[in-house]
Amino acid sequence: MNRRLMNALLWAAGVTFTLSAPAAMAAWPDGKPVSIVVPYAPGGTADALARLIAQHLGTKLSTSVVVVNKAGASGIIGAQAVAQASPDGFTVLYDATPLSINPHLQKMPFDAEKDLIPVTQVGVTPMLLTVPKTSTFATAQDLLKAAKQSPGKLTFGSGGQGTVQYMAPELMNQAAGVNMLHIPYKSGGLAVTAVIAAEVDMGFFNLPAISGHVKSGTVKALAITSAQRNPAFPDVPTVSEIIGKPYESYEWNGIFLPKGTSPEIVNRLQVAVKEVLAMPEVKGKFDSLGSRIVASTPEEFRKYLAGETQRWAATVKAAGIKKE
16 A cells, blocks of 8 residues: 555544544434433422423433432432443433532532532522411511520421521521521421421421412411512512521522533533523423522533532531531
């Protein structure tokens, strides 16, 4: 084979390679099913929104998208499964605020910052500070005044370690200079029931979980954790208004992929999810649940997570909570 022919063949091979590599990336998911792991039990806000997204994401990616619930340990079991999954884009994590809280409360079997790639922050959902309908507290000011007068006497319920139902009241306690006793339950649903039954004095619950109970009169809403009042509850003041200091706390939802996943897959998934979140029927569902769509870039989500991690680390330290 002469030199000219060999050079021509090498050149042709090089062109073929440069064209086929991007083409292979663009083929993902190539008709193969994609699993979205929700590390919480069915029926919660994260599960409902993940299923809503999955319903339309399959069309965007031209494949089937299924939601798999792997609940346990405040989201750790499901998140760990994705962190250790193959970085091929077919196993996706749909997680929430506990991912930012758990590392400060217990020893973790994985490092979320290193082992997971943020794809997009889907949205945020505020919470309502609620008390039983039989409570003598008519306003949040009444509640905080009583808490100051009797440190450690008033109680609040939550779904347990790692939940924002636990950390949001702690954050308010520290900002307001009060001390209330945390009563953990095995799930957020049981904590809601405890407030309704007046087993505890109060609880913070996200709008989808508690709005129906407020509207039916089984609990009273005294404050909301968002920066502004919510149109669905215009007469309910923000926690910030009550304490006279900046305060915000949300259940955030977001999508992650295992470390090592190619940037092409990360970006394609982010674009597809953003397109789904822009659909009128999807936005309408978020609005009806009281959730606000964010649809961030991977870098914007990474910065948000860094802020959440710092905030909850400081909250845990100030509360004197020991890591288990």
